[in-house]
Amino acid sequence: MRESISKRLKKADPAVANILAQEILRQEETLDLIASENIASPEVRELVGSVLANKYSEGYPGRRYYPGNVNVDAIETLAQNRARKAFHLNQAWHVNVQSYSGSPANIAVFLGLMKPGEKLMGMALASGGHLTHGHKVSASGILFRSVAYGVDQKTGLIDYNEVERIAQKEKPRLIVSGLTAYPRAIDFKKFGAIAKKVGAYHVADISHIAGLIAAGLHPSPFPYADVVTTTTHKILRGPRGAVIFTKQQAISNKRHGANISDKIDRAVFPGLQGGPHDNVTAAIAYTFGRVATPAYKKYARLVLENAKALAQVLIEEGFTLVTGGTANHMMLLDLRPLGLNGFEAEKLLERTGIIANRNSIPGDASPFRPSGIRLGTPAITTRGLRPRHMPQIAQWFSRVLIGGENPEKVGREVKKFLTKLPVN
Ligand code: DSN
Numbered sequence: 001m002r003e004s005i006s007k008r009l010k011k012a013d014p015a016v017a018n019i020l021a022q023e024i025l026r027q028e029e030t031l032d033l034i035a036s037e038n039i040a041s042p043e044v045r046e047l048v049g050s051v052l053a054n055k056y057s058e059g060y061p062g063r064r065y066y067p068g069n070v071n072v073d074a075i076e077t078l079a080q081n082r083a084r085k086a087f088h089l090n091q092a093w094h095v096n097v098q099s100y101s102g103s104p105a106n107i108a109v110f111l112g113l114m115k116p117g118e119k120l121m122g123m124a125l126a127s128g129g130h131l132t133h134g135h136k137v138s139a140s141g142i143l144f145r146s147v148a149y150g151v152d153q154k155t156g157l158i159d160y161n162e163v164e165r166i167a168q169k170e171k172p173r174l175i176v177s178g179l180t181a182y183p184r185a186i187d188f189k190k191f192g193a194i195a196k197k198v199g200a201y202h203v204a205d206i207s208h209i210a211g212l213i214a215a216g217l218h219p220s221p222f223p224y225a226d227v228v229t230t231t232t233h234k235i236l237r238g239p240r241g242a243v244i245f246t247k248q249q250a251i252s253n254k255r256h257g258a259n260i261s262d263k264i265d266r267a268v269f270p271g272l273q274g275g276p277h278d279n280v281t282a283a284i285a286y287t288f289g290r291v292a293t294p295a296y297k298k299y300a301r302l303v304l305e306n307a308k309a310l311a312q313v314l315i316e317e318g319f320t321l322v323t324g325g326t327a328n329h330m331m332l333l334d335l336r337p338l339g340l341n342g343f344e345a346e347k348l349l350e351r352t353g354i355i356a357n358r359n360s361i362p363g364d365a366s367p368f369r370p371s372g373i374r375l376g377t378p379a380i381t382t383r384g385l386r387p388r389h390m391p392q393i394a395q396w397f398s399r400v401l402i403g404g405e406n407p408e409k410v411g412r413e414v415k416k417f418l419t420k421l422p423v424n
Pocket of ligand 1: 035036102130180
């Protein structure tokens with residue numbers, strides 16, 4: 001069933017309605033392989049578009065700066081409790097569901113735990129880290145002194161001895177573990193041990209892999225981290241938002257004061273934000289309710305199976321994958337052997353109706369013209385694609401990127417294939 005636009009909206013604002021109609025069509029007719037994207041359910045979209053968007057509720061449940069928040073208190077408390085339940089956490093973990101998205105969530109954590117000018121250590125963008133893990137153009141690299149660890153240039157894997165060596169030398173106040181473009185499991189236990197050795201906080205940003213962790217398909221950071229951040233829209237399939245989990249008693253940095261959850265809450269509000277988006281909070285509560293179900297676990301398993309299957313058939317078609325494959329929902333194509341850069345490949349794929357973003361791979365200098373393409377399976381899995389469909393996708397990649405076939409011609413096949421799998 002295709003999403004429809006109401007007559008009322010079409011009449012009230014044909015220009016906006018028309019752009020929305022075009023976007024509905026674009027999503028229907030293209031294959032979304034962007035590793036960080038997904039398809040929000042009609043229920044999530046109903047809640048995001050609900051009357052909860054009308055409310056102001058600065059503060060936290062039971063202590064607001066505006067009246068009329070009885071229902072907002074209830075939905076925010078439900079979201080917090082369900083978030084804990086989804087990751088099997090007890091009350092030792094405080095939950096903040098108000099950050100507008102992943103980047104502000106990370107910045108709030110850093111502002112709560114560090115003074116400007118203190119040292120933060122995270123994975124370099126070119127190695128698969130996020131902008132907010134200390135990159136110089138992000139507030140994380142502007143407000144704080146940042147030092148980066150990377151991956152081994154040959155294997156593409158995190159070298160934990162090297163991470164420890166840098167941490168020992170630099171003595172950061174905070175170490176971030178997490179990824180946006182790393183196709184292997186993260187050893188949170190090792191990060192926790194390194195942070196403890198150097199007296200740093202360990203902040204795990206699990207935005208990409210939260211759904212796998214909740215489903216028990218990736219090792220959990222919770223036993224080894226002081227703070228865990230995640231967005232809610234990637235594999236979790238929720239609204240655009242974020243959650244910050246804080247261990248009430250910090251495990252790696254007791255000397256800096258125990259109650260770090262208060263500091264982080266204050267950094268979110270009033271430090272960085274005004275009123276929370278209560279409509280999004282409701283959708284987060286709904287999302288974590290779903291994440292705790294067997295149906296969600298099945299979905300998360302399928303995301304992994306699709307990724308493994310796609311990696312395998314891409315290799316069979318002659319593509320080179322960074323690290324030789326994947327252990328999560330994503331993979332990185334190394335385009336250098338094909339004499340293409342990521343920018344060119346992204347454009348060719350887009351003309352084919354395949355949406356996948358260019359990405360740095362180990363050794364790249366420019367994030368604008370990198371040598372890789374990042375692929376992920378969360379959205380296509382929600383759409384109904386299964387491992388049996390992956391050879392077809394790999395063939396389209398091969399015909400356009402290796403065989404040099406006309407993208408528009410191949411694209412007609414992509415479009416036809418997708419008509420059998422409507423977005424919702
Ligand atoms: N933009 C997200 C991603 O693609 O990984 C992270 O912020």
